[in-house]
Amino acid sequence: MGQVVVNAESTLQASPDQVLGALSDYTGVRSRMLTEHFSEYEVREGGQGEGTVVHWKLAATKKRVRDCLFTVSAPAGDRLVERDANSSMVTTWTVTPADGGARVHVTTTWDGAGGVGGFFERTFAPKGLQRIYDAQLAKLGSVLGS
Numbered sequence: 001m002g003q004v005v006v007n008a009e010s011t012l013q014a015s016p017d018q019v020l021g022a023l024s025d026y027t028g029v030r031s032r033m034l035t036e037h038f039s040e041y042e043v044r045e046g047g048q049g050e051g052t053v054v055h056w057k058l059a060a061t062k063k064r065v066r067d068c069l070f071t072v073s074a075p076a077g078d079r080l081v082e083r084d085a086n087s088s089m090v091t092t093w094t095v096t097p098a099d100g101g102a103r104v105h106v107t108t109t110w111d112g113a114g115g116v117g118g119f120f121e122r123t124f125a126p127k128g129l130q131r132i133y134d135a136q137l138a139k140l141g142s143v144l145g146s
Contacts, residue, residue, distance in 0.1 A: 007105070012140065020095045070084050088110045
C-alpha cells in the first residue's frame with residue numbers, strides 16, 4: 001500500500017482573495033465547478049469555508065465511484081483543506097499571488113490499495129483526477145471572468 005498523490009494548477013486573472021472566496025463558496029461557486037464526474041452534491045452544514053460539511057459522489061471511472069463526505073478547514077489564510085470522513089482522502093486548495101492574478105494549486109492524497117490493484121491505482125488514478133481538476137479550474141476561471 002502506498003500513498004497516491006494528485007496535483008493540478010492554474011493561474012487565474014482574479015485576486016487571490018476573490019479566488020479563495022469563490023473556492024470557499026460551497027453553496028454557489030463550488031457547485032458550478034462540478035463536472036459530469038460528480039453527483040449527489042449536497043452541502044450538509046455551513047456552506048462558506050471553515051466548518052462546511054459537503055457530500056458528493058465522484059465517478060473517477062464508470063466502475064469506480066467514491067462516496068465522499070468532506071469537512072472543510074482553513075488552517076492558513078491561503079488554503080482550504082477538505083478531509084473525507086469516508087476514506088483517507090485529503091484535498092488541499094492553495095491560492096497564492098501570481099502575475100496580475102492568482103495561482104491555484106490543488107493536491108489530493110489518499111492511501112492507495114496494495115498489490116497489483118494498487119499499482120494500477122497509483123499509475124492511472126492521478127492522471128484521471130488531474131483531468132477532472134483541470135476542468136474544474138477552467139470552470140472556476142469562467143465563473144471569475146478569467
